[in-house]
Amino acid sequence: MKFFVSIIITAFLGYVIGLFTSFPWWSFAVTSFVVALGIEQSSTKSFFSGFLGIFILWIVLAYLQDSANAHLLSTKVANILPLNGSFTALIAITGLIGGLVGGFAALTASFTRKPMRRHY
């Protein structure tokens, strides 16, 4: 439960801070860090909730814009980058880049605490 809540809050705050477009693109790293600071989880779970929060957020946002655009621009960009014109690959890479930064930011936060005792 905590895990899912944490993903949702990471995504939500990542989205909100992203609305301030004059801030750097990586501002969500700060919010992801804060979420992991507030919601106590194991380091692994912190990483994955940070990762998935931003990964999902970026994929959903990219997907929405891409479908409304009928894949016009993403196909061109996927030929420049080069991803063989695959907009799916481009969306995945978008998610991956956001996710990695979000995940590591959350992981960093989790290390501010002592290791949690494992509940079996």
Next chain:
Amino acid sequence: MRIFPFLLSAICTAGLVYLFDIQLPVGSTKTPRLGYFLSPQQGFWQNAEPSDISYNGNIKLQGLSGKVNVYIDDRLVPHIYAEQDNDAYYVQGFLHAKFRLWQMEFQTIAAGGRLSEILGADRKPNDSVFLKVDRFFKRIGMVYGAEQTQQYVEQNNPEMKLAIESYAKGVNAYIKSLKPEEIPFEYKLLDYKPEEWSTLKTYLFQMYMAYDLTGRGATTDLQMTNAKNYFGYDEFDKLFSNIKDSLDPIIPKGTAYKSPKNSPKQPNNVDIAYLNTNKGDTSTASAPIVPHKENGSNNWAVAGSKTKSGRPILCNDPHLGLNLPSLWFEVQITTPTHSTYGASFPGSPAVIIGFNDSIAWGVTNAGRDVLDYYDMKFKDTSMQEYWYNGEWIKATTRKETIKIKGQPDLVENIAMTVFGPVMYDKTFKNNSTAGKNLAVRWTGLDGGSGLLAFYMLNRAHNYDDYLKAIANWKSTGQNFVFASKTGDIAIKQQAQFVARWKRQGDFIMPGTDSAYAWQGLIPIDENPMIKNPTRGFVSSANQEATDPSYPYYLGAATNFPLYRGVIINRKLTGMSNITPLDMQRMQMDNYNVFAEMARPVLLKYINDSLLSSEQIKYVDILRKWDLNSDVYSKGATVFNAIWDSVEVALWADDFAKSSLPMGWPDESTLLESLLRNGDYPFADDISTPDKKETVQDAVIQGVKKATKYLISLESRGLLEWAKFKDTKVSHLLKIDALSSLHLPIGGGKHIINATTDTHGPSWRMIVHLTDDIEAYGVYPGGQNGNPGSKYYDSFVNHWATGKYYRILFLKKEQAETHAQIKWKMTFTNA
């Protein structure tokens, strides 16, 4: 707290952010900043415009004096209705920026010698293409020329000044309204930001066009000097002959010209000091950007006597580089003073080629030589004094700073002489300029009234207004074609043309003697022109404007393509009851009149008994070809391959020993020589001293060589003309993914449909001057410069297949209810 894992993880996070926040080098280029570029809220995803986007809006902006309504049609053409002229230009600036901001800024950055500032020098700074272009443009005086024109306009043409200022305000209003995530795609790709627009940029853009249209001389004068010095003047004059028997000039042959008011005198020592300078004393290579030779165009107007309706029809298709976003942007501008429609330049106010409710006009390049080099003699390497008319004269110095991304600035110190800037000197040279200081004399650097001619044409009602308007056109020679609702047609070649003595300025001239300076200009009323000729049409296609009886020297033959003029005049002479549809077909005509004249010359020398069956097969394709360079034509490809191979067979030996760039004579020069005289002196292969080759030897050798090439083409499926030619419309950054490739279009060099691989009709327009004007147009691009918009390249297929759009030229009441109007924007003062 777990210090070690914490630090490690923090470093990883920071490292990832850093890695995704810089441009990573890949091969010779760099990636965008990936984190930023792929961020859905900031990066390129924001430029993915929804297919069903609405452009409606009520926009409040500072600096408008009245209300402006803009109706946007289904092709994304804005129809601007303003209560004040300057409000219209304000909104035009806003809309140009809205749809074309990156392009309009990039073009002026290139013209101003600032590419390195944006793109950085490549890894090998000494060999950086960007830096070469920047230095070249700074040194030829692009910024200087823009400043001169701005100064002149601001002192002499208050209306024009105001229009350009209003336009700049509109551009800046748009830039200010942009949120960071809304900047155009290319800024994100290259990682920079839009800057404020200045009025100087409109003038810089004009310099960009001036260079594109008249700057070929910056290269050809040097190459011709090389060739003249290499062959000696007499041989040169045979090889690069100025005689053109096939010429059908703009002004019909036999027209009488009045005696000239200005008779330039040839310097006394022209033989020893200019024409017959030593063999072997050769000169510079070419410029980093050479304007396309076929930068030209067709225009014509037919009188009511030749049309079905009894009203004139005017046609124009300017041939320029085919780029995305397009050079052109269609717009209608309606104010209480005028109502005008046409193609405008993003970067400039008003309409450049178009029509209003009384007249229509179009332009082609005149090709006249307005750029010369002078060889300067400086006292010492400080370049502060130069020898002129027997004394030392002080030069001034102009400093031009080139900023280079990530590197220290480069400062160009350019000596300014009585002729103009010293473009080539010890700091800016190439393999063969060593020791030379070349000053450039170019009308582009003389302050002129810039766009005033077009500003006035937008408002012209009749022939007199047209003449008054174009009298203001000074820098780049253009053929202005004209037609009015009242039935007049006319054409005039207009600019400030130099009154030249024969061959003046075809080569580098001595810079020490004022006898070689320009001796004044040709009076405007002596420029070639014709109104309502009895033959019922006027036309131009970049050929020489007149026959040799015109009392001034027009310039070297290489400046003037010959054949489009011949076929246009032949067709128009033969037509009657003309309709706009006939004119559409004619603009798309693929008949090759050069091949019509050249094929018999080739076939005359081809003897099947000297050829293999494979070679005969291709010769047969040539024999059976219908002379149309259509999409599927194989004959067109065969003809081009054989002709090119024959040229190589004839000339390669003659040019082989010079390591310096000379440029070969034009196809037309060769064909004219062969038609005149079968005993072509350059047919002998000078590398085989024991044998004397003939033209026939060259032709047979050409066929054999071409056959090998054609076999290889055929095996790759490239024998059909359009496949072989492979026309594309390239993005300005030459990125294939953003370009339209492999277009199915015929035509080519010497053909009315002058579409080559990267060059051709950049805007086709047909205006029928009926009561409610009936106009058609199309250009290879789309109104929206955003590669993420479906309007980015929406006209390209129509253009390639020869279709036209019926232009909507609407009164305001019509626009309010017209079925093809999709969006409405209103602009009011904030």
